[in-house]
Amino acid sequence: MSHLDPDTIALIALGESALPDDIEHVRGCLLCQGELDELTAVAASARAISPQDRPVAPPAQIWDRIEAEMGTTPRAIPAPVQPRVRRKSRAMFALAASVGVLIGGLGTYTMISADSVDSGSTLVAQAALEPLRDVKEPGAASVQQIDGREVLNVQASGLPATNGFYEVWLLAPDSSNMISVGMLDATQGGQFPLPAGIDLTAFPIVDISLEQFDGDVTHSADSILRGTLAI
Amino acid sequence: MHTSANDVSTGRARATQVLSVKETADLELTERFAGGDESAVRDMYERWSSLVYTIALRSIRNPDDAADVTQSVFISAWKGRAGFDPNAGALPAWLLGICRRKIADFYSAKARVEIASTQAIESDGSEPIHQVDTLSIDTIVDRVVLADELGRLGDPQQKIMELAFFNDLTHIQIASVLDLPLGTVKSHIRRSLDRLKTRLEATSVTP
Ligand SMILES: [Zn+2]
Numbered sequence: 001m002s003h004l005d006p007d008t009i010a011l012i013a014l015g016e017s018a019l020p021d022d023i024e025h026v027r028g029c030l031l032c033q034g035e036l037d038e039l040t041a042v043a044a045s046a047r048a049i050s051p052q053d054r055p056v057a058p059p060a061q062i063w064d065r066i067e068a069e070m071g072t073t074p075r076a077i078p079a080p081v082q083p084r085v086r087r088k089s090r091a092m093f094a095l096a097a098s099v100g101v102l103i104g105g106l107g108t109y110t111m112i113s114a115d116s117v118d119s120g121s122t123l124v125a126q127a128a129l130e131p132l133r134d135v136k137e138p139g140a141a142s143v144q145q146i147d148g149r150e151v152l153n154v155q156a157s158g159l160p161a162t163n164g165f166y167e168v169w170l171l172a173p174d175s176s177n178m179i180s181v182g183m184l185d186a187t188q189g190g191q192f193p194l195p196a197g198i199d200l201t202a203f204p205i206v207d208i209s210l211e212q213f214d215g216d217v218t219h220s221a222d223s224i225l226r227g228t229l230a231i
Numbered sequence: 232m233h234t235s236a237n238d239v240s241t242g243r244a245r246a247t248q249v250l251s252v253k254e255t256a257d258l259e260l261t262e263r264f265a266g267g268d269e270s271a272v273r274d275m276y277e278r279w280s281s282l283v284y285t286i287a288l289r290s291i292r293n294p295d296d297a298a299d300v301t302q303s304v305f306i307s308a309w310k311g312r313a314g315f316d317p318n319a320g321a322l323p324a325w326l327l328g329i330c331r332r333k334i335a336d337f338y339s340a341k342a343r344v345e346i347a348s349t350q351a352i353e354s355d356g357s358e359p360i361h362q363v364d365t366l367s368i369d370t371i372v373d374r375v376v377l378a379d380e381l382g383r384l385g386d387p388q389q390k391i392m393e394l395a396f397f398n399d400l401t402h403i404q405i406a407s408v409l410d411l412p413l414g415t416v417k418s419h420i421r422r423s424l425d426r427l428k429t430r431l432e433a434t435s436v437t438p
Contacts, residue, residue, distance in 0.1 A: 009421075
């Protein structure tokens with residue numbers, strides 16, 4: 001009595017017809033029967049696969065949340081620059097929590113809390129931010145004068161989750177020149193004190209770009225929202 | 232004539248060899264993870280987060296909850312890495328074991344909240360709520376793992392197995408459709424089935 005060829009067992013497991021001699025052998029052979037049972041079970045499971053069983057990736061921000069909870073160091077951190085943090089704020093902590101420790105590296109921008117925008121501020125300019133890509137909701141930007149300092153306020157709530165981060169820029173009208181204003185919390189918007197003496201007529205375009213943690217500090221050319229400040 | 236007994240064992244030896252290449256990569260990742268290298272979690276996430284998330288999504292059917300479960304699985308894996316024993320089972324099996332527990336936790340938390348309004352719970356309250364689902368967690372894990380492995384077979388193996396599984400073609404029909412030699416189709420079918428079986432065994436856990 002010879003055992004069945006493994007290829008033949010596989011075909012029988014798939015339901016192909018078998019020779020009478022082979023059937024008879026399998027019935028009397030624990031080894032071949034065991035092999036056939038296992039492969040038949042695999043084939044039955046596989047045949048039951050539905051399109052919903054095809055693995056899909058989780059939303060991109062899940063890894064960010066894991067990384068933040070683990071307290072790990074992001075892989076690419078630009079050269080540290082001493083942050084000019086005037087006041088630690090709730091907004092800062094929220095942002096720091098959402099992007100891990102990266103704020104320390106990119107923290108060339110002063111963050112101030114929403115609480116400080118109250119009386120004593122005057123509206124300097126504002127802009128509607130139009131979606132350029134797969135963003136459903138428009139955003140809004142405004143520049144306010146607070147304590148003699150100009151602050152850019154960005155609201156953008158419909159930004160898609162990302163493995164990277166959103167960065168706020170001010171662009172010259174022809175995009176030939178630009179200033180990085182800061183990182184934007186995709187869920188909360190943000191406020192960014194502008195460099196003293198900035199001429200907003202030279203940089204009137206507010207641009208939100210999607211950036212990757214690739215160590216490249218220049219604009220990714222992947223703009224998500226954009227609008228021109230009416231001054 | 233007892234020679235084809237050798238064929239069976241040769242077939243097994245070959246399947247083991249194919250696996251050992253994968254096992255080497257797994258071993259390297261396993262060592263980094265067990266050694267507390269946090270970059271191993273990123274690699275584990277890249278390799279298995281789709282499995283974890285899809286299993287959670289198929290079980291729970293809510294993307295937000297499935298995403299939360301996925302997050303908690305990897306956090307628990309990292310925090311509980313000391314409890315991972317490489318000798319007791321493969322890393323993906325251990326990870327999917329955590330996934331099963333998190334899904335069960337989700338349902339028991341949900342059951343506590345919904346216990347009053349759920350008719351599916353038996354009078355003694357011992358019936359887990361997820362048994363309402365037509366599919367058990369084991370069935371879901373098996374199907375998602377198989378779907379994943381099917382997608383990794385590469386062509387022509389994937390095409391061959393899809394025609395065999397989903398179009399019910401015989402190996403003769405498949406050879407004709409794909410214009411491949413019969414022997415090639417036959418051995419692809421056998422090796423692919425072996426591979427699917429091995430993958431199922433590697434991810435099945437004894438709780
Ligand atoms: Zn036999």
